[in-house]
Amino acid sequence: MTFEPKIIGFLCNWCSYSGADLAGVSRIKSAPNLRIIRTMCSGRVDPTFIIKSFQLGADGVFVMGCHLGDCHYAEGNYKTLRRIPLLKRLIKDFGIDPKRLRLEWVSASEGDKFAELVNEMTEEMRKLGPLNLKIQ
Amino acid sequence: MPKPKLALYWAASCGGCEIAVLDIQEKILDVANAFDIVFWPVALDFKYADIRAMEDKSIDICLFNGSIRNSENEELAHLMRAKSKVLVAFGSCAYEGCIPALANLTTKEEILKWVYKDSPSTVVTNGGVYPQTHTKMPEGEIEIPEMYEVVKSLDQVVAVEYYIPGCPPQPKQIWAVIEYILSGQPLPPVGSVLGAGDKTCCDECPREKKEKKLKNFYRPYEIITDPNLCLLDQGIVCMGPATRSGCEALCPKANMACRGCYGPPPDCLDQGAKMVSALGSVIDAQETGELEKIFDQIADPIGTFYRFSLAHSILRRKQP
Numbered sequence: 001m002t003f004e005p006k007i008i009g010f011l012c013n014w015c016s017y018s019g020a021d022l023a024g025v026s027r028i029k030s031a032p033n034l035r036i037i038r039t040m041c042s043g044r045v046d047p048t049f050i051i052k053s054f055q056l057g058a059d060g061v062f063v064m065g066c067h068l069g070d071c072h073y074a075e076g077n078y079k080t081l082r083r084i085p086l087l088k089r090l091i092k093d094f095g096i097d098p099k100r101l102r103l104e105w106v107s108a109s110e111g112d113k114f115a116e117l118v119n120e121m122t123e124e125m126r127k128l129g130p131l132n133l134k135i136q
Numbered sequence: 137m138p139k140p141k142l143a144l145y146w147a148a149s150c151g152g153c154e155i156a157v158l159d160i161q162e163k164i165l166d167v168a169n170a171f172d173i174v175f176w177p178v179a180l181d182f183k184y185a186d187i188r189a190m191e192d193k194s195i196d197i198c199l200f201n202g203s204i205r206n207s208e209n210e211e212l213a214h215l216m217r218a219k220s221k222v223l224v225a226f227g228s229c230a231y232e233g234c235i236p237a238l239a240n241l242t243t244k245e246e247i248l249k250w251v252y253k254d255s256p257s258t259v260v261t262n263g264g265v266y267p268q269t270h271t272k273m274p275e276g277e278i279e280i281p282e283m284y285e286v287v288k289s290l291d292q293v294v295a296v297e298y299y300i301p302g303c304p305p306q307p308k309q310i311w312a313v314i315e316y317i318l319s320g321q322p323l324p325p326v327g328s329v330l331g332a333g334d335k336t337c338c339d340e341c342p343r344e345k346k347e348k349k350l351k352n353f354y355r356p357y358e359i360i361t362d363p364n365l366c367l368l369d370q371g372i373v374c375m376g377p378a379t380r381s382g383c384e385a386l387c388p389k390a391n392m393a394c395r396g397c398y399g400p401p402p403d404c405l406d407q408g409a410k411m412v413s414a415l416g417s418v419i420d421a422q423e424t425g426e427l428e429k430i431f432d433q434i435a436d437p438i439g440t441f442y443r444f445s446l447a448h449s450i451l452r453r454k455q456p
Contacts, residue, residue, distance in 0.1 A: 046409065046410075046413055047406075047409035047410070047412040047413050047416075048404070048405055048406045048409040048410065048413075048450070050409075051406055051409050051450045051451060052405065052406075052450055054450075054451070055450045055451065068422070078422060079416050079417050080416075081422065081427075082415075082416040082417075082419050082421070082427060083412055083413060083415075083416030083417075085424070085427055085428065085431065086412050086415060086416060086431055086437070087409070087412050089431060089437055090408060090409075090412060090437055090438055090441065093241070093437065093438035093454070094438065094451050094453075094454055094455060095454040095455030095456070096451075096455060133451070133455065134453070134455060134456060135451070135452050135453070136286060136288075136452070
């Protein structure tokens, strides 16, 4: 059986989730590997959620938010911008490839970009293989 | 009426928790008056066999400090669990792994190799022999406990009723817990963290906090800090925002950043992740290059953010 990566997507309500929606209604095909969780803002994505996703079996975590300057809450995505790279360093120290965590900005009009990114991330995770986290 | 029975045990710990118990000073006499101390290897000469001979659940309270590092620690964890009505993970090691659990960032093999072969202070004899669990001597076979690959907290090995955080728990807090038990009031719900607050260290810290906008981080030796201002505001990585209250901000009051020994605040699953969240909110930079430069100034992020809580964090260990 071929390996199908499980990717958790945290998408902000105002831009990226609408972007994903647009990809859907425009019938743009993309990999079915992204499990989307809608959050009110990418700034609402606590690093704990991401680590917990890995613990529960995610092979990758994709965080998407509004482009900088477009945040519905003015500066939520700026916090995400700083948290994700710091968290990447931390998961690297935990022995998890930092490529398994990705942050991108997707607006409500970028359905095609959304589909492209999901395909890209899925391929990347397929190459990396399953995470198979050892907790004990 | 016979006095309630109290036991204290140390597993993989430094002994600081035991000293903290004695630091309640003359009140230790009240403890001795109120309880029958049946087991306390650091202070009294009882043997494991004495405990094995006791009936199950005959010890009323066991304060267990130290993490689970080897087979002896684990055996005693099961033994004390079986014999105690209430088992308390006492201190940071038993609660969340503490300093011994930083060994989870490396492997057993690497540790043994460094200690018995590579470290400059080691005189290599016999090609660097590692400790063996069983060794034949002329007098018979001797046995030492087996070191485990991963350090665990007490509750990852046996069920635990309560947790008392701190490295070590503050004597005042220890006394408050003992006093509460002695008062005969009903015990709090199982799983409670006792002897600590339910806010963060910052809440107890008297330093003045301003709007945080950090462009630089410093190691403590690199700057002279203002004793009245928040250390994090001044660029010292202070774990206060991601640490439970209860110590009355002992370290920040002594001009030292909070190291996080009281563990994560209530409802927080992962102290390190919370610290990432907190720092992400207060760093003042937007360019990737500038951000990376600022992150470079944080020495050993994983060891700093999880200094005390690694074994009890979500990921628990570095992936082998």
